[in-house]
Amino acid sequence: MPTVSMTVNGKSVSGDVSANTLLVDFLRETLGMTGTHVGCDTSQCGACVVHVEGKAAKSCTRLAVQCEGAAVTTIEGLASGGDLHPMQEAFRDNHGLQCGFCTPGMIMAGVDLANRRGNKLDEDTIRNELDGNICRCTGYHNIVKAIAAGAAAMDK
Amino acid sequence: MYEFDYHRASSVADAAGALGKADDGSLIAGGQTLLPTMKMRLASPSDLVDIGFLEELKGISVEGGGVKIGAATTHAEVAGSSDVASNIPALAALAGGIGDPHVRHMGTIGGSVANNDPAADYPAACLALGATINTDKRSIAADDFFTGLFETALQEGEIITSVTFPGADKAAYMKFANPASRYAMVGVFVAQTGDGVRVAVTGAGEDGVFRVADMESALGGDFSSGAISGVSVSSDGLASDIHAGSEYRAHLIGVMARRAVDAANG
Structure with missing residues (x-):
């Protein structure tokens, strides 16, 4: 069984995995970090989005062994102490969730979007960029508002 | 798995x-x-x-008026490349429309071309721009590379190292995306170069990407959407599934081709 080592939320971690272990399963099962969700497991819904080397990726469509030596950030890595990340705070302020299942992926996608496209995001940009994240509750309106507000707050 | x-x-x-x-x-x-x-x-x-971590397979360089893209270069890197945007903006736009942002961060041009999915975007760009697919053994013209449904000219064990795209005087890609999967239901890439006009269609053919000779000759004389308004595409050999019948796809080819020409003319 290969041993895989990577940095998750700034901490060095390693574990024995079979080659076919997905990154999301390594995070959830091996590390016990269940903040990253598995929605569709077919690379469509985006509930499993994490950042690999600073870029948003679907952790259900990445092998753990492909992340050997990589820096991975999950939803658990955003808050600092008791302070929520501005994007998390914006989701709370704007009621950007209902059941919350897609939320970890939405927030990780939102942070990635702000990192790539800046802090002033218009509605069209946000909606287009959410192509890879599906929410079955909200109808997206408050998610879009939350990402716009979160991106703006990240500037401060 | x-x-x-x-x-x-x-x-x-x-x-x-x-x-x-x-x-x-x-x-x-x-x-x-x-x-x-x-x-x-x-x-x-x-x-x-x-092979996703090989530096020798990554990166974009300008060659003539075109670009050479390493096989392990991601869609996001192509979409965000100023070299691609300034030399073949239609190619950058195409890459920016593949899958979703998270998929574009990981997916590579070499993988897309090697897989030759009948609804993938890159094969249309390769065929319309007259690209060359370079491997560890040889170079293959796009015209000879895409040989059928998920089939290519690649031999067992042959590895794509890069794709070379010549520049175009005018080019544009228009995709009618499946509303759920975002794959092309019909995608048309139109390119005008000194050698003439090439029109390549993805998403529609039962055997994958193909060119439309009637449109190419009409556009060769007059590169305007009006020049192909009378050109009809046969539904023979076009895919028919729960998303769209072959006649609907045939119609969409005309619509997308005209939009692509208009976009190319800016």
């Missing part, structure tokens, strides 16, 4: 060696198509040889 052995290649030569030794090996780079396919057990390679 069935079990397999994983090898991270240290060079293209190392990858070729590992692939040669494997019982039923497969290359992986971004894995954005291969891993879902393996999860569905439509593919069950004994070994995965990872």
